[in-house]
Every structure is written in structure tokens, then in C-alpha cells.
Amino acid sequence: SMVMVTIIIFTFYLPYFIFMGTYLYTLEPVLLLTIPLVFVPVLLTQFLRTKVFATLEDESAPIRREAEHYEKAICDRDFFKETRLLGAFHFFTTLYDAAVLLLNRKKGRAELRTNLIELGMRLVTLVGYGGILYLLITSLLDGRIGVGAFAAVFGSIGMLFGVMEEIVCRHIGQMTKDLGTVHNFVRFLDLPERTGREMEVRAREIRLEGATFRYPGKETDAVRDVSFTVRPGETVAIVGENGAGKTTLVRLMTGLFLPSTGTVRLDGTDTREAAIRSIYRGISGVFQKYQRYKMTLSDNVGISDVGLADDLSAMDAALSKAEVDPKNGAHYPEGTDTMLSREFDGVDLSGGQWQRIAIARGFYRAHDMIVLDEPTAAIDPLEETAIYRKFSELSHDKTAVLVTHRLGAARIAHRILVMDKGRLTEQGTHEELMRLGGLYARMYQAQAQWYV
Secondary structure, three states: OHHHHHHHHHHHHHHHHHHHHHHHHHHOHHHHHHHHHHHHHHHHHHHHHHHHHHHHHHHHHHHHHHHHHHHHHHHOHHHHHHHHHOOOHHHHHHHHHHHHHHHHHHHHHHHHHHHHHHHHHHHHHHHHHHHHHHHHHHHHHOOOOOHHHHHHHHHHHHHHHHHHHHHHHHHHHHHHHHHHHOHHHHHHHHOOOOOOEOOOOOOOOEEEEEEEEOOOOOOOOOEEEEEEEEOOOOEEEEEEOOOOOHHHHHHHHOOOOOOOEEEEEEOOEEOOOEOHHHHHOOEEEEEOOOOOOOOEHHHHHHOOOHHHOOOHHHHHHHHHHOOOOOOOOOOOOOHHHOEOOHHHOOOOOOHHHHHHHHHHHHHHOOOOEEEEEOOOOOOOHHHHHHHHHHHHHHOOOOEEEEEOOOOOHHHHOOEEEEEEOOEEEEEEOHHHHHHHOOHHHHHHHHHHOOOO
């Protein structure tokens, strides 16, 4: 759209204005003011429209997201069963109607504001139009221009205004409105990126020294003065109550967050010094909130490392590690080419099957370190035990970080780190922590009482 507008401006409108400007100047130099008197108000109108719609986007984006969420709660299949069973359908439709009404009101006020601005600018143009007419009449009476030139200029001014309206309102107007809508996105793209040097970073050893992190706008540290070292090939489990800082700690360990104070080093490289791409190159992960991509089985697994495209042996190995059998015709009728979405004439999988695919995705990516954040939450206990045993076997030469609430699973780790209110309060093997009788022992006993 912008390319077409640019071509039209330079091939048609620009030559037209040059010709008109030259013609007006030869008749009477002061008549050259005609062009800016017509051009400036119209252009200023579009500039103010952009500002108005940018403000509208700032104000309406949260409301629009609310409306989209309520619409999803009403229509999406993931919400359908619960909203109908609990009788929440009308509750969400009421919220949706209120959000849409508020959104339309804000849009209406923005349109009204732009219309008033346009009216004001037209009045300015009208005043300028009257001034030009006065100049023409005085020039005619003084004999500086003839009657024919007067008629030609008078007619051309109206045409000039029409051409300016066409170029600015028709061609540029919609672009400025769209630009206002995407203003936040443009600002986001202009934000400075995290800097660092491209280098080879191996995440075999992880060393934290006094690492502290506080989220912006918060008054307390999410992680405070944490120090420990994960040796190459070691598996560590991070446990603790909700809000203890486990997830934040993992984000520091993987370089996703930079510490507010202290240091995090991966094989001796400070995460502040390395480019984020260099850090991620050797890290893989399996997360509790995994994504269900509406693609084929092979694509769902292969997206974790596109550099291994069409590597069938790596694909087979990853699927085998996660206990996914693509030859099972009942679940995967077309093998690894099975589309995993009803929306695209494919199949639908259970939560446990999707989680195994997420695990396969994590193993498929070439890595020195793998992070597992509640990787088996949707899998039944028997399969979970089998997967953890296999994970323990497969990660013997890799650095692994396991985040879990199931303390029985933490026993596969060489060492367990216990987080409490942002601090590392205990660490050791399962047996050592049980003998210590601290927070870990109390949490383990609280879980164990449901099984004895």
C-alpha cells in the first residue's frame, strides 16, 4: 500500500504541483502561497488523526483483549464444557457486551474528535481560500492579471484543493489511521534490544554468585542473594512452595533474566556479556504450559531445532525418548505427517499425549542443558515414573534442571535446591535433606501422608 501511494505521488501528483506552482508564480509570485495554504491544513489534519488513533490504541488495547478473552470463554472448545456445566455462559456474555460497548464508545469519541479537527482545519482552509480570492481580485483590479488568468487561477484553486484532498485523505488518510493503530507495535520494534557479544556459550556448568533479581515496580526481591554451582552433567531439582522464586531462578540460570546484582555464569561466561542468541543456542526445555501447535506431528517436534530439518533419525530418537509411537495408527493415522488439529481435518489428542509431544520437542533440540518445568503434570503416575526414569538415563551426560512440586520426582536429581521466599535455604540429596528435618522434609512428609 505504501509503495503504491509513493509511486502515485511521484508519477502524478508531484509533477502536477510543480506545474501549478510554476504557472501561479509566473502570473503573480504571491499566488504561490496558494499551495501551502491548501496543503498545510489538510496535512496537519492527518497528523492529528494519527495522534488521536494512537491514543485510542493505548486506551482500547486492554479493553479489546478483555473482549477477546470473554469471546474465547464463550466460543472456544477449551472453555465450552466448563462454562456450560457451571452455568457461566450468560455471565461471560454480559461481560463481553459491556467490553464491546465500552470499546465502541471510545472509538466513537475518537472519530468525533477527528471530525471536529477536520472541521477546524477546513475553516482555516476557507479563510485561506478567501485570502487568495482577495489577492486575485486586487491583482485583477490593478491590472497585474487579465480576466482570463483570473478565471483560470480561480478554477485551478478549487481543483488544487480537490487534488490535495484526494492525495491526503484518500491515499494517506487510511495509512495514518492504520499507523495510529500499530503505533504501539512500532514503538515496541524501536525499543533497544539487549546487547551482548556473539560467542559460543556452553551451558554445562552454571554458577550463581550472590544473584538477586527484582521485578520492575516491585518492592521486594523475587530472588535474593543466591549462590550455588551446577557441575557439568549434574541434574538438580528446584523445589519450594508457590511464590518461592523457583521460576525466576530458572530464568536467571538460562539467561532469560539478568540479575539485578550478583552474577550468573554459564561455563565461565557472564550472561550480561553474551548475546541472548548465543546463550539459548545450547539450551532446551519442557514446560508445564506447553503449546499445542496446529501442525503435523513432525512439525510439532521439529520446530525446537529447525537446523535439524528432515533429520529422521533425530526425530525418531526424540519421539522414542518421550514414549511417542508415530506408528500407532489409532492415534497417528498418517505417522509423523498426522495433522494434530480437528480444525485442519486432523486428530485430537489427550492432554497426556500432548505433553509427551512437548517432551519430545525438548529432547529433539541439540542442547548442553535442558530445563524441565513440571514436564509430566498431565501424565498419569505410571507413565510419569517411566518417563522420569528414562529422563534420568538420557540426561547422564547433560546438565539438567528440574522444577517440580512432586517431591518424589525430585529424588532422581543428584542434588535438590530448596527455595523459600526468594532465598536458597537448603540443598543436598534427598536423604541429606530428610535428615536435616527442614522445609523439604516437612513438604515431603505432607505429600507422603496421602499415600500411606
